[in-house]
Amino acid sequence: MKTYEKGSKKLINAWSFYDWANSVYSLVISTAIFPIYYSTVTQNLENADGKIMFLGSEWYSTTLLNYTIGFYMLVVAIISPILSGIADYTGNKLGFLKRFCLLGSLSVMGLFFFKEETLWLGIVLTITAGIGFWGSIVFYNAYLPEVAHPEQQDKVSAKGFIFGYVGSVILLIICLVLIEGNEMFGIDKGLATQLSFILVGLWWLGFAQITYRRLPNNIHQRKPEKDYIWKGFKELKNVAKEVANYPQLKTFLFSFFFFSVSAQTIIYMAGIFGSDELGLPTLNLIVTILLVQLVAVVGAYLFSRLSDKIGNLSTLKITLAIWTLVCFIAFFIDKSQENVAIYFYALGGLLGLVLGAIQSLSRSTYSKLLPETEDTTTYFSFYDVTEKLAIVVGMLVFGLLIALTGGSMQWSVLSLGVFFVIAFIILSTIKKTKYVR
Template sequence: MYKIGDKKLINGWAFYDWANSVYSLVISTAVFPLYYSAITKGKTVHFLGMDWDHPDSLYSYALSFSFLVVAFISPILSGIADYTGSKKKFMKFFCSLGAISVMSLFFFDGIDTVWIGIWFTILASIGFWASLVFYNAYLPEVAHPEQQDRASAKGFVYGYIGSVILLVINLAMIMFPEAIGITSGMASRISFVMVGLWWLGFAQITFKRLPGNVYNKKPEKDYIWKGYKELQIVIKEVMNYPTLKRFLISFFLLSISVQTIILMAAIFGSSELGLSSTSLIITILLVQIVAILGAILFSRLSEKWGNITALKVTIVVWMLVCFCAFLLDKSQEYVAVYFYGLGGLLGLVQGAIQTLTRSTYSKLLPETEDHATYFSFYDVTEKIAIVLGTAVYGALNAITGSMQWSVLCLAIFFLASFIILSTLKKTKYVV
């Protein structure tokens, strides 16, 4: 049994990012969206008794539904996990659900099997995001407050490195399928299996090192009701901690813009700027590589300047990203080069803002044994922000006929987050 603060324990915890980040890069961002688009482009999809003339919308709705499911179930399951001391079991379950669902995407091989792609996309997304609730909840149990910035950053660094390695392997298979005697489509489907095996396989290192029932809880039979009561207690506690409550509001506002930009960046580059798939993939890889440096750099700066100041700097850079994206136009001679530069700037703060928000929230928690329940609020805040952000983005695009105005308006949420963050009082570990 490792003790809190032990280097091997922290490394084992952080290694789950190495395991699961291949999902967010290969499945959510790069290979699967391009594969889905190639199969459904210009076709009508039949799903749930309806004909979908715009299959991209169906895919978007599927993801939104998965986020809503996670937002609904994670607080209740987290309350049960805290009451029964079973965070690790829940994390294992959702990790297995996500990884097996990703591997099942292999059977999505044409327009007649789109339903397989949609259903397993939903289940994979639920597995990924729900497992993160319990994973994040372990942070205050594996690292002391003064270690949490670096521990959080280490997780994201592992994740970016691991996901880039597998993406490069997958892209090589897809771009040169004849080298291994298969088609490009089959190469994509094999990539889905590889992601699932990578995720589930490397996660075992984390599960081996993470403690089980940290507080030796012995639940009674009515644990579901007691878990729900645990949730009610935490809700009241959150309301009684003004700094924590304000941080969650600030996190909600910045997540609206951050997650929307991450999810819509490829579509913006393709539809608004007319960039090729090659240019978009290069940008995605650039973002991931620079994000490694950003996560490390800002974790060090947070130790020197404090979490709040470091976060405010990242928000200013995010606003700059919004303004630069607004100024881009497909008619510009070197628009692809400008987009690469924007991707580099985005990468610098993408890793930084994700690692800093996670560690800052962990430091702001009161003395508690209910870490999973508290982190479920963090997760729900992010999921609702994603749903709202993508809806606002889509509505503004429909009204203005331009994604550039949608991106510019996202800067308003960053500004509001910055203002609220400026009102936070200093604490022992967050200054």
């Protein structure tokens, strides 16, 4: 296989193209079409108390989804450090990336069979699809220090997210045409939605092949011994000790944890908030989500340029302030207000401005804080585990507050603003370095 020099345009584009491939899961499955489809299916299963039966217990449908997401995030948080240690020891990042991608894409396609009578299947496949997606991200992110030099990493990280936003918007529009124009295709909306899940899986798996063809594997020419699983554990243990010795890196992970609690929960819950809390029609919700994605492309680019001028830390603090504002505004929006759809659109535009920025800048900032190392996968596993544990906490808090307030999401949204404030305070304590200022 042809090898490409670190920092080369072809290698960077190949790496970025995995964002193009996998971001359709983030948009169509995590944020847009699947949550709305899930809400529609479960509404038909609700009893007089507005709850559904699952595993012999009564649940609010949103709380069940929160806990499902939290469960698979916990699974990824447990297994990814172990697998990353093995991947670094064996030099086989690419192999793990491929396996998780295959699991995720096939699981998404399997959601075609999720209906009222197969709620259990929908829950199981939501779990396996999430494990596949987030598991692959661990190994994908770990390639960033190997494909780009430190001075390139802000722009390269942003480029990946921009690729992802553009690709996912294209497929979402295709799915939207299929769903809203279902009569033209001679099918009902339910089937059209189910077919969109197949399109997502095929898109993800198909375009990932472009990345596979150019990414390097085992660049340090490691030759693992037979007991590579035990050696992988030792690799993980060694890196854990090293992380503890880098206070800047450790402090950033704490801040990253708190703002990920809120940012990732908002990404997952935005569609359901608009549907269940504000009572907005499906088309309005998807249009808003499209707006968020399009503005996110501009936001990722603008904030990457801003970080060149004022530094990563200052730019991240600006995004956190805007995220906090989004939470407090959302708390005061109510379905009884006039023009609630317009307020939701405006909020979506503000959210989009900082969505790509916080994701791309947090990834590149962490990469810049890393020491010179061959164990990039293991180091990035700590980054990804921090994010997964944050999502677990976010989903538990969000779902618990819904249960305690009788199904309302208002206080859940407000609580997310508090996490952003904590993250801002912690981030302010980080000292500047050569590449992070």
